[in-house]
Amino acid sequence: MKYGMQRYWFGDVMDGACTRAEGDARTLADRVSSLSTRREGFVPLHWEQARECGAVPDRAGYLAMLREVTSLLAERKIQAWSARGDAVLIQKVRMLEDLDRAANLVAERFQEWDRALHPGPRDQLREAAPRQALEEARGRAAGAQASVISSVDGLALARAALVQEVSTGAGEILPNCTALVGGLVAARLLSAAGSLDALARLPAASLQVLGARAALFAHLRTGSPPPKHGILYQHHRVHNAPRGRRGNVARTLAARLAIAARLDRYRGVRDEDFLQHADDAVRRAGRGT
């Protein structure tokens, strides 16, 4: 059986004869990136072929050279991933969520601490929000309490700066999604999808319930009503819609978002025509006409 030329990382093999690919690890990595191998007719290499054509002296040399090439290839791919920008934006979104969680956690504990420190009747019957308790204590807090308050202030500062960066970043990486639902919601959807590639491949039905995982799996397992919306609920068109129309608005919006995500991934610039039509569609869904 004849297979024709086989192209490997160290060289080309044809009818048992090997032509070595010259060069260092960088050149060989370039070579591997440029090969387009097909499954049909591919025959895996024997490392001895690399020795026979003089690419490596022995088994140890083979592994050492190969490891250098594959590591370099991996490092390049990681660099490209980092440079795409969506990975960094996703980390910023998640940091934003963590900052909120951290600030709330500290504020809640502060409130309990303050209650123990200053017991007695309160003006309102209802418990104040933890962040409000922090504000009330601001004037009189001393020592560690004062220091905790300024830490929460610090978190709030970081949050404000981060919101700015997330909005800007979303506008650059997700111009169409951002135009549809705003930078923060667009960035949160990206974070939930995991990458721009993944977001662009999601069907509208998945986008619609992204962020409602618990409700979705409860639905699949027990047959409870399916979730109407997840992260999308945060968009004003959805949560301001009358109750009976929210599902429709979320579905329509998700359908346009699925297109917007593909535009963002494969074109990367705003499409005004598309955005105009999408906006009309979402508006109509809200009115039910």
Next chain:
Amino acid sequence: MIWIGGVLVSPGDRSLYGERMLQGHRVWDSRRSKFAALAHLGCEVDLLPALRVLYLGAAHGTTVSHIADYVESVYAVEIAPRPMQDLLSLARQRGNIVPIMGDATRPEEYAPLLERADLIYQDVASPRQAEIALAHRVFLREGGILLLMVKTRSIDATADPDEVTRGVIADISPSYRLKAAVPLDPYHRDHRALLCEGVK
């Protein structure tokens, strides 16, 4: 395989990712590694010193590092950039690990880097696990072993794990003969280990 008082270990002079050391050996935890879980459940795949292993779904390299302690070489394939960075650090410390960043559903992208393996270990969170096993059959030598850790929830989140596993076994049957199917409970929920032999 080395056992010290009922604990599976691998030869290695120091801890790599925070695992305990036991008499100068690295403890191989069955809750962190499906391979170790399988050994604890009585199905031991002997990692002989001469073996060449192709590992699909290497992740951070926890299991890879232990296997590499035993065998000649491990080709470790991983797609995600974050774990890949850990895998690269690991490979810098272990001369017999070949780190490959690639998508196991597209082996043609890294095929020119691979040689035939004696053992293929597959632990990939993909709905297309059977397809991946089939696509890598060409990289298994005659009589070689496939150890397929079926992640049933990645294939179908709601179906019965046994049913999903039966489907996988049927799908790979043209290329692999099943020798044993072991549920990995309680160490890894809804995972099944399939020990298979490559057929012509």
